[in-house]
Amino acid sequence: MGSKEMAEKIVGILEEKKAKDLNTIDIRDISVLADYFIICSGTSTTHIKTLADEVEEKMQEAGVELLHKEGYNSARWILLDYGDVVLHIFHEEDRGFYNLERLWADGVMKHRQ
Template sequence: MKPDKIAKKIADVLEDKKAKDIKIINIRELSTLADYFVIASGTSVINIKMLSDEVEAKMEEENVKLLHREGYNSARWVLMDYGSVVVHIFHEEDREFYNLERLWSDGMKEQS
């Protein structure tokens, strides 16, 4: 599956599970880290873990394997690495504090 399709699928999964303020940022021209960031907010630790679990399950169904996940235990900021796509699921307060959208503002912002 191509990176843009992976990012869109992840955003759709997050939207279906009621994640808040979902953004897709194309960072392909800005970094070698990935092609896309998908950023979303959850409302609680339980909600953030559920969002992360759902993304992982749905992507496995698509044969897209999770390479690495960080922050799951504290669930304030869960990072999921799919190689060409990196998913950030934040608690709302932490998202505001770290403000990745500002840091990567040169990337083309795409709404889910």
């Protein structure tokens, strides 16, 4: 699965689980870290864990290996690293503080919700 298809699949999963303020940032032309960052918010720690769990389960079913996971226990900011696609799931209250969209403003952003 290519990085664009992987990003689209993750976004679809997040939309089904009612992720808030869902953005995809294409960083292929500005970074070697990944091709896409996906950033979204959850309304509670339970919602955030549900989003992460669903993405992890569906991507595993699709044969895509999770390379790294951070922040699951606190569930204020969970990062799921799929190599070319990195997902950031924030608690609504914390997202503005880190403001990753501003940090990666040179990328091409696609706002979903």
